Amino acid sequence: MKSKLLLALIATATVTTAHAQVKVEDAIKWRQSAYATMGWSMSRIKANIDGTYNKDDVIKAANVIQAIANSGMGALYVPGSDKGKGWVDTRVQPALFTDGPKVGKIAGDFNAAANELAKVAATGNAGAVKDAFGKLGGTCKSCHDDYRTKQ
């Protein structure tokens, strides 16, 4: 009951914020877009790690990931958006909406890894970027494994 009360309080609080008007289809489209934008950035960084390393290119990509990771994407998981279509049908598992502490831990790890990647990208140390990139990818995977429907 405690977690249900907490969810009810969060839901109530959400209604009072600027996010109150977000429609389910917009929320799903925006989160699909944000993940795809991070996917682009990850592919750019991987291409730099695997090929010729360009410091500025990696910084730009890492900054995009960092800004999105810290944007408060949780607000896009509006009630009712466990099903529905943005660009395409959402692949989110309903458990993401109820596994509060576990999801919070994954989200925190993801944010920390994104901040670390941006930090090391700024130094231009390709080895450190490779490590940070791997750690960030691990946090993506941990969420996909548990909360994204396989294709």
Place this chain on the structure above:
Amino acid sequence: MKSKLLLALIATATVTTAHAQVKVEDAIKWRQSAYATMGWSMSRIKANIDGTYNKDDVIKAANVIQAIANSGMGALYVPGSDKGKGWVDTRVQPALFTDGPKVGKIAGDFNAAANELAKVAATGNAGAVKDAFGKLGGTCKSCHDDYRTKQ
């Protein structure tokens, strides 16, 4: 002929970068995603301007726009991506690929406006954010008017 030569040189240079492997469909999907992510951020800022102003919320949204604006999205306009499908069919007008100087001016104005918005967002001055938001929106519109097919 001069501009054709320049475009040829740019195209050649692109082939030698990490972006060489970007497929047309990925490029279109990623740029549609990046614009939609900025659209989400713009809607968040508008909601803050029109409703209760939350400084941190606006900073987060402005940082996303700034990072994407500075990410080098031009690399996603790969040869052949004047037509094709990402999430949906691209609405880009072929002229965007040939109006080099004009497109460059719009892109520069857009970047400057995005940087200014992030700068004033950090101060928490709602009036300055409203002005900067309006200017940024104007740069979006100028590109849409000339280079995006109407729906």
